[in-house]
Amino acid sequence: MVDRLKQLSFQVSATTPPPHPLDPLSASEIDTVVALIREKYAPVNFNAVSLDEPRKADMLAWLANPENTPPPGRRADVVCIAPQGKVYDGVVDLDKKEVVEWKHTPGVQPIITMEELQDVEHICRQDPKVIEQCGILGIPPEDMNKVYCDPWTIGYDERFGSNVRLQQALMYYRPHVDDSQYGYPLDFCPIFNAETKSIIHIDIPPVRRPLNKAPPNNYHVKSIEESGGYRTDIKPINITQPEGVSFKMNGRVIDWQKWNIHIGFNYREGIVLNNITFNDKGNVRPVMYRLSLAEMVVPYGNPEHPHQRKHAFDLGEYGGGYMTNSLSLGCDCKGAIHYMDAAFVNRAGASTVIKNAICIHEEDAGILFKHTDFRDDSTIVTRARKLVISHIFTAANYEYCVYWIFHQDGTIQLDIKLTGILNTYSLNPGEDTHGWGTEVYPGVNAHNHQHLFCLRIDPQIDGQENTIFQVDAVRGPGEVGSAENKYGNAFYAQKTKFTTPVEAMSDYNGDTSRTWEIANTNKLNPYSKKPVCYKLVSREVPKLLPKEGGLVWKRAGFARHAVHVTKYADSQLHPAGRHVPQTSGEPSMGLPMWIQETSTESIDNTDVVLWHTFGLTHFPSPEDFPVMPAEPMTVLLRPRNFFDRNPALDVPPSYARTPSQVAAAAAKSGCGCDPKPKGDGSSVLVK
């Protein structure tokens, strides 16, 4: 075994430069970790082998002086499941080639992997009780190959607790293998034991709903061609970058338009952006230490049993990285694309790779700024470019397209597009949905639901000591007619500093267009004398609709408020807890627990993390079926009082004429008019 490790180690050093401390584990590092664990603790199944990210203090020391500081060591965070479902959390030191932590963690269930999900359908098809239930709905035993299930984590079911590893099987039927099963939901729900690989219970509704008799509602090519065919009137739009991309990659560090970003990836959050800096006239200024989508929850709004169990934590229960699509040029992205792969471990301990997991590309972004002087038509117009770092993951029926976007003016934007297919349930002819869902097709009930995402913002606005302010647009004092506000037009930005985590639990307020500022109060803008900051601008911020004290409220503590702020702690990455499946919410893991522990600790002018929950409430309609047009959401992080002027003034304009140039051109041509810019979009700079 020692020989094998040496060999692996040699391969790495011979073919690749040393990894950046924040690089995900390579396939060979994963192989090393697996070998080390196996040597000491076999037999185990592997649930996750992922980078154990360096402590922030170590990283900052290295980043401050990389030449003379040794890089933080490479460590792996390991989760294994041993026989009898015993869960082990471990840490492997890759430099020392040593398992440095190994601990049995009782009463938890780690993430459900794709492999585990794949087990369930097969078992369901063979289970006599499932076959019996199918028969009741009108599916004969010989058609069990047409029965499908989307296996979901069980959420939490108090009848079964947390000790047995479970999935709930949302059942469907396909008349033909190519039909969409979401048009044929079945009304019962088997419970699957992952340890015994058996169905331990079936939830059967009091009123039965026989198999839907409606014709298939498909979106595949044959069905579209048979029902009128494809549109033929879309002419091509070609997007080409003949000189290639405008960014440079140094390993996983990207350099683009003054931005510098390390692009990480893990099985859980998917893309992680680290040490984001902006080169402000030669001064490399820290902006964000770490940005990621840290968690999400999708509660469904039908109170009838057992639909309360439908509230997937897609990141913490399945993994946004594990579910990531392999992307394709021309389909998912256009232009000149740089792809990155993602390496994971499988259950058996082999390293696996998702090719093209991350897409990095640029897009034209319309007008960056423009002004025309009405006196003389002197003009400047400058086009914008944006950098998009994206991945797409499929969570059973739904697709989440995640776009991290960087702008030349210093703005960071997170766009999420929702597409894919509605989760559906069966409905009898004439049955009332009671408002908990919509009949999107005969016999198909799509339940109300929310998509709530938790954006973890670990800022470093000109350093690690940051302070969070809530900002509300409010009316000034003084009634109309008073000396101080005679015409009633006074208004201003009311800023509230958060000094403790309890104070910082805050909700969105649409009335005041509430935003939150991530400020460095130690550094004032030279002109405005206001602290340098990045402002969180987010407008899709619904309340968590499941009620206080209820199941989702207890389990998804992060979603109770739009904003939580905690003092930075290396271990606090997962706002619903490290192991999310089958948590009861008693106590609420993650954010609520951390805040309880530090409720009065100062978060003023220190290293803080802002957790922002945003999303949307989806009341389905037939337009969303059988596959849903993408619905977009946007969150912005905008520099305010951070730069001393528009930081994108040095982007070459498409067209620029000063008043004296306009006058000179008019004098020359004698026509009093300004020559028009060239039509090819190239820069026209008159000096």
Add this chain to the structure above:
Amino acid sequence: MVDRLKQLSFQVSATTPPPHPLDPLSASEIDTVVALIREKYAPVNFNAVSLDEPRKADMLAWLANPENTPPPGRRADVVCIAPQGKVYDGVVDLDKKEVVEWKHTPGVQPIITMEELQDVEHICRQDPKVIEQCGILGIPPEDMNKVYCDPWTIGYDERFGSNVRLQQALMYYRPHVDDSQYGYPLDFCPIFNAETKSIIHIDIPPVRRPLNKAPPNNYHVKSIEESGGYRTDIKPINITQPEGVSFKMNGRVIDWQKWNIHIGFNYREGIVLNNITFNDKGNVRPVMYRLSLAEMVVPYGNPEHPHQRKHAFDLGEYGGGYMTNSLSLGCDCKGAIHYMDAAFVNRAGASTVIKNAICIHEEDAGILFKHTDFRDDSTIVTRARKLVISHIFTAANYEYCVYWIFHQDGTIQLDIKLTGILNTYSLNPGEDTHGWGTEVYPGVNAHNHQHLFCLRIDPQIDGQENTIFQVDAVRGPGEVGSAENKYGNAFYAQKTKFTTPVEAMSDYNGDTSRTWEIANTNKLNPYSKKPVCYKLVSREVPKLLPKEGGLVWKRAGFARHAVHVTKYADSQLHPAGRHVPQTSGEPSMGLPMWIQETSTESIDNTDVVLWHTFGLTHFPSPEDFPVMPAEPMTVLLRPRNFFDRNPALDVPPSYARTPSQVAAAAAKSGCGCDPKPKGDGSSVLVK
């Protein structure tokens, strides 16, 4: 004169097809109108000559049966100013060649035209009192050519009333002709009488602020080159459409991807979209009768006199059409562009044309929908295209870029980008802004302000009889633990029907993610049994911050609520009144008056208009100076229960594989993997 009219008439018929009844007046029609007015009423100055839009009843009759119904006649809406500032409103029948209405309207001021704005600076420079004030600030008389002013409507100043046509001159200085004057605001404000072309008053602040001594803060090419130069690391992105555009123009009617839209334009609203329909599998379904930005107001939040006067109604006081930019390929738009010109009248009665006033183009819009089956990687991914109909107008310092966007899935989107330059005022060294503004550069105070737009939605959701519902996402009844809501997860869409205009005055509610549905209750979706509708989704909806009873509140009645609904009336196009400059707000013109007159009239299942006010509150920061990176806003109109399935399923996919195709490919290749799509983005359809 009769001969001359005949000649004009002949020219029109010989060279162009007859206009669509909603086409803007052509230059030759404007010439005809001017000639007819002059013949009877000279001498007058022309303020506006614009299409008097046909009555809706006449239009609908013609649209229903264009072959056998005569088109509604061509009429012009005319505003003139006669000597002594007497305002005349007139109507000219272009078919009969006759002035059919001509009426003196006392006590109003029509729109301030660009020509009138251009007068003020010249007069200011020569006015002894202005020269004196400049001297006090440190500008010698010989430098008066370096003094500039942005002439604004006066808003309303009770000292001067509405009978005298006035402008306020916001004063600036340029050290050099190419310097941006917004870095050198002057502290006094002359009042200009447009009739006498003279300065009748100067508002002088109690504390004086001498001319700013800071060096220029410029954005022109020379200054950027002198301060570090331009970025050199942006490689080109070329967007080409080798086969041309995917739309067809029939006059001003565009046909694109099942959408059919008449594109109008007027001096006031700019782009007007009429008779918007969607071809739903051969059934041409009415969606919107008329869409436009009908008004806006930009209140500033500094209560110190005379800043309360800064609350421009840019559409009603200056005209979004009159201020429209002439657009250029590669600068304002990329790809294959179709431009349209705009014809206006000038003060002297000559027709004028803004070339390329409207830009029509397509853009790739990323993923339209995608789904991958986790079982076997069978996949569909389809890219979206959007149609953008845009114009850009310059309102003194600010630029408003207006994009009307149509999507293949039936969504209509209005995007507005704000760019240009902050309105600025002077600030002494060390002077406190009192929170009413931000010092964006030494000596430059940019005041807090709001941009509030009024979107006029005249719907025809499957016909003219429509009903508006307010929709709130709310928790279901029953406490946690109750039989009806045991786990607390119940939530639903609470719909409130508006039955009268008073009931319909409604505000945004971020807590409930409030939307509004424009429904046809006579037509239910065949599957959901819910009324067909379009949903207004708008998230940037600040409250009007000027207080109730104050000047802006009185004048900008439309901005008091996010939504107003009125019963359709042909004459009700302008929610702040027909003539906006110098209205006192007593009474409040436009919407408040119409609603008062019809407060209890039924708006249930009838021809209604929805007025939506949205926008943002802007607390400036140095990043916005000296020219502001574009800040975007979005409003969506989304079909809900309107179609019986995703209406974009027939957009050809970029890649599509069914489960049986995946299996067949795996059997063929023997590798169990699916061949990857082609990299060029062309469609890969396996049948």
